[in-house]
Amino acid sequence: MIRSQTDIPLERDAASRMLPWIIAIMVYLAALAIAGTLTLSQVIRSWSVAGTGTLTVQVPFGDSAAKTEALAERAASVLRETPGISRVRVLSRQDVAGLVKPWLGPAEQTAGLPLPALIDASVVGGASIDLAALSRRLAGIAPGATVEDHKKWLDKLVGFARSIWLVTLLVVAMILLAAVVTVIFTTRTGLRIHYRVIEVLHLIGAHDRYISRQFERQAVMLSLKGALVGVLLAVLTVVALAHLAAQVDLIRAPRLVFSVWQWGLFVLVPIVAGLVALYTARLTVLRTLGRLT
């Protein structure tokens, strides 16, 4: 059109110049909170997939490796007779050595150590097993044997993950609130600074909506700018962290960390920031002007 400028010179306001930076910081924090929680629930999910419906029995080392193995076999036969349990497998000494390798070193070094024996068992879907009674029976055969019920532990883990999500939602909501307050403040400051210009616009027949549109456009532009910077920094941070994590074998390669829709959340953040800015600016202008007469 015939001009690039707005009727109200908002772009020169000090508050307007601060807005993108404040929004960038807020968006960065929100995106990181979401990314951290996504990663955590991802990890928890992978544990729960591996662990649902299984039971592990640990038989402590008894005098010699051979005796430990014999005790484990007797405990396994008890398990096989227990209704609701299928597929019982005594882990070989190599398997156990493999499990402790990250902590105790390669098999050659652990050969002489008093490692316990482990028994894996699957629980038939839907079956409920009296774990206390089972523990007592196993302890009678192999003193010190313990039963680990993954499900119980996983239930707790899932509950934990859920509370982490709640906290994250709370954090994001608070950041959103802070963003709204910032936009309100910026808009009110603009209304005050440009009081004369707004008065002239009114006098030549502008509706309040015409004036609010100028503030909306400005708030959306600045917020989008800030949000894009914030999201970009957050993505870079996540990728860098994932790289570091991959180096110490904590999680898989960075591009596998999130699924497509989870990356989509990051795209959503600037859109939400823009929409929040739009409606906050509009309502602030309309309410403030509406109070004048």
Add this chain to the structure above:
Amino acid sequence: MMDEDDPIVRFDNVGMRYGTGPEVLRDINMALEPGSFYFLTGESGAGKTSLLRLMYLANRPSRGLVHVFGRDVSTLGRDEVPVLRRHMGVIFQDFRLLDHLSTLDNVALPLRVAGAKGPKVRQHVAELLRWVGLGDHINAKPTTLSGGEQQRIAIARAVINQPNLLLADEPTGNVDDNIGMRLLFLFEELNRMGTTVVVATHNERLVSRFPYPRLVLEDGQVTKQKG
């Protein structure tokens, strides 16, 4: 909006004060017929600007009734005021131009505020600016222009949408009589096409060259005099 021969502006026992100050206007009764042309005179501080402010709805009367375009202004909703103002053109005594906008954008503002856009607006505005002698300053910012030039921007902005009511507050205060005459001819032109015109001015020489009636403000009261 109103009947053919309803007055454009009507005052019934109008009084006006600023805040808790004294009444600057009192007991004003008058009616401006559609298509009329009035000079509004009175010495400095007599209340000319105040009277115009009542007409362009910047102030409400502290007593009495003001009707503009047939509407009782005390019953107007916030959304209705801009609609009425789009049928008015106001030349403010202090111009009230937007300094960050070019001459062209300042004059185009009433059109844009009313929703018009496109190359036609630009063409129309440029034409009017040439007419008021600002053809060479289309892209200048008002602060870089002389007082008289700024005044002509204000005038162009007031007449750009061919208002039904033109309210001019000292529109010739900063220009010599030649340009002053030229501007009044512009108002006459608009008046011939149906615009009701009220020109507040001190300039006796200019007033005496036109045959129009006067509204004379004295002691806060208005008397009509034949031109």
